Amino acid sequence: MSIKGLDIYFEMGVKDALVDFLLSRGYDDFYFFRCNRYSAGAFLISAEEQVSARREFGLFRLFLEAQAADVLASDIKATLRDKSVKIFAHRMEEL
Numbered sequence: 689m690s691i692k693g694l695d696i697y698f699e700m701g702v703k704d705a706l707v708d709f710l711l712s713r714g715y716d717d718f719y720f721f722r723c724n725r726y727s728a729g730a731f732l733i734s735a736e737e738q739v740s741a742r743r744e745f746g747l748f749r750l751f752l753e754a755q756a757a758d759v760l761a762s763d764i765k766a767t768l769r770d771k772s773v774k775i776f777a778h779r780m781e782e783l
Contacts (some may be wrong), residue, residue: 692757693778696748702773703746707766721747751780
Protein backbone atom coordinates (compact mmCIF):
# COMPACT_ATOMS: atom_id res chain seq x y z
CA MET A 689 0.00 0.00 0.00
CA SER A 690 1.30 3.43 -0.93
CA ILE A 691 1.15 5.98 1.91
CA LYS A 692 1.24 9.77 1.61
CA GLY A 693 1.85 12.35 4.26
CA LEU A 694 -0.51 15.26 3.69
CA ASP A 695 0.56 18.65 5.08
CA ILE A 696 -2.19 21.26 5.20
CA TYR A 697 -0.98 24.79 6.01
CA PHE A 698 -3.60 27.42 6.86
CA GLU A 699 -4.20 30.78 8.50
CA MET A 700 -5.22 30.26 12.13
CA GLY A 701 -8.63 31.82 11.47
CA VAL A 702 -9.50 28.81 9.28
CA LYS A 703 -8.55 26.18 11.89
CA ASP A 704 -12.05 25.48 13.28
CA ALA A 705 -13.61 25.24 9.82
CA LEU A 706 -10.88 22.86 8.72
CA VAL A 707 -11.23 20.70 11.85
CA ASP A 708 -15.00 20.50 11.28
CA PHE A 709 -14.40 19.64 7.63
CA LEU A 710 -11.97 16.82 8.45
CA LEU A 711 -14.09 15.35 11.24
CA SER A 712 -17.28 15.49 9.18
CA ARG A 713 -15.57 13.36 6.53
CA GLY A 714 -14.33 10.78 9.00
CA TYR A 715 -10.72 11.94 9.36
CA ASP A 716 -10.22 11.74 13.12
CA ASP A 717 -6.51 10.90 13.37
CA PHE A 718 -4.30 13.86 12.48
CA TYR A 719 -1.67 16.10 14.03
CA PHE A 720 -1.69 19.87 14.61
CA PHE A 721 1.33 22.17 14.79
CA ARG A 722 1.47 25.93 15.28
CA CYS A 723 3.81 27.67 12.87
CA ASN A 724 4.56 31.10 11.46
CA ARG A 725 4.67 32.23 7.87
CA TYR A 726 7.40 34.75 7.24
CA SER A 727 6.90 37.00 4.24
CA ALA A 728 7.22 40.44 2.76
CA GLY A 729 5.25 43.19 4.50
CA ALA A 730 2.74 43.43 1.66
CA PHE A 731 1.31 40.03 2.61
CA LEU A 732 0.91 40.87 6.29
CA ILE A 733 -2.25 42.51 7.56
CA SER A 734 -1.84 43.92 11.06
CA ALA A 735 0.83 46.35 12.24
CA GLU A 736 2.17 43.67 14.59
CA GLU A 737 2.54 41.24 11.68
CA GLN A 738 4.30 43.88 9.60
CA VAL A 739 6.81 44.61 12.38
CA SER A 740 7.58 40.95 13.03
CA ALA A 741 7.32 39.95 9.33
CA ARG A 742 5.33 36.88 10.30
CA ARG A 743 1.78 35.67 10.35
CA GLU A 744 0.36 32.89 12.54
CA PHE A 745 -0.39 29.71 10.64
CA GLY A 746 -1.23 26.16 11.56
CA LEU A 747 -0.33 22.82 10.07
CA PHE A 748 -2.37 19.63 10.05
CA ARG A 749 -0.47 16.48 9.12
CA LEU A 750 -2.28 13.30 8.09
CA PHE A 751 -0.95 9.94 6.96
CA LEU A 752 -3.26 8.32 4.42
CA GLU A 753 -3.39 5.81 1.62
CA ALA A 754 -2.22 7.67 -1.51
CA GLN A 755 -5.58 7.71 -3.30
CA ALA A 756 -7.42 8.88 -0.16
CA ALA A 757 -4.87 11.68 0.28
CA ASP A 758 -5.45 12.86 -3.31
CA VAL A 759 -9.24 12.81 -2.84
CA LEU A 760 -9.03 14.71 0.45
CA ALA A 761 -6.72 17.36 -1.03
CA SER A 762 -9.15 17.89 -3.93
CA ASP A 763 -12.11 18.14 -1.54
CA ILE A 764 -10.33 20.72 0.62
CA LYS A 765 -9.34 22.81 -2.39
CA ALA A 766 -12.90 22.74 -3.73
CA THR A 767 -14.60 23.47 -0.40
CA LEU A 768 -12.17 26.02 1.08
CA ARG A 769 -11.01 27.62 -2.16
CA ASP A 770 -11.41 31.18 -0.89
CA LYS A 771 -9.32 30.51 2.23
CA SER A 772 -5.57 30.69 2.61
CA VAL A 773 -4.86 26.95 2.56
CA LYS A 774 -1.85 25.24 0.98
CA ILE A 775 -1.54 21.47 0.69
CA PHE A 776 1.59 19.40 0.12
CA ALA A 777 1.89 15.62 -0.23
CA HIS A 778 4.93 13.50 0.57
CA ARG A 779 5.49 9.87 -0.26
CA MET A 780 5.96 8.04 3.02
CA GLU A 781 7.19 4.69 4.20
CA GLU A 782 6.38 3.49 7.69
CA LEU A 783 9.39 1.96 9.42
